[in-house]
Amino acid sequence: MSFTFQPIRVATGFDEEGTMVLDGEQRLVAVLVRLSDANEVAPGQWYLEAGFGRIDGGSHPTFSNLDLAQDWIGERVAHRSSN
């Protein structure tokens, strides 16, 4: 499944930029935020701020780059679809 990214500012209260993740039908699947370098947990990582539908839930991983984030989201969507 292919996804597209669309930059968006997210009001996390910190100096952080984000991106919306849209599926092939232009539906919002997730919002990723690149964590501030001042973040003490995962500085500079991409954080799954919110997931919708099939990737909604308690898991909020961080990724070192957007490709890895896209792979993870793709696997989750495919896995849930096969259930």
Place this chain on the structure above:
Amino acid sequence: MGGWLLSLALLFLCQQLQMPGSIEELVLGLVQGELSGHSSDRPGLLTILSHLIGSRVTHGLQPWAFGHSKRCPSISFGIPGDIPDLQSLHLKVLDISIGTITTCRLGFVTHEVLYDLCTRYPRIAATFWRETLIEGAIFREWVANVGRREALRAVGLAKDYSCDLPITQGEFADALGITPVHVNRVLQQMRADGLIKLNGERLNIPDWEKLKQVGEFDPTYLHLESHQAAA
């Protein structure tokens, strides 16, 4: 009576009455890690945590306990003097597990001894009963995501609104049901707002009243007043 006073009084009684499992037989040691148990375990021991028990004084790390259910996130943090599995006294199956997050000095008293104590001394039984009721009240607040900050002061571990806080942000996240990233953001915001100061594992609260207000903290549920004790 509560906290470490309760623990010390209990151990003193065991010693004075020369009961089985008295203080000479207590397992007092420095422990870190998982202590108990499997959900199918029949509870046979009562654990008492304190850095005040025994002849040796532990330097360095403050003892902290870490209670959590087997398959669920953390449901309580224990501090010196707590009896984290008192609620197991009259239950046949232990439904929690207890571990430590720092080195602890622990004391153990068998249920048999406690049954004997409660039979002989109804006021001790009432005190234990009250402890478990307060524990229930704290748990209700925990469910509502309200912390136990006042409890730190109540047992004298916090002085000048300062205490050791050897809990990682990941452990906080586990206990609060939020992500470590969120915990870090909140802590950073609280530092920026002057609500807390964190220096290593030392927590300082510059403005207690302000923090109480922001956290909507009402200590009523802790039942700290001595006149509320069971008659």
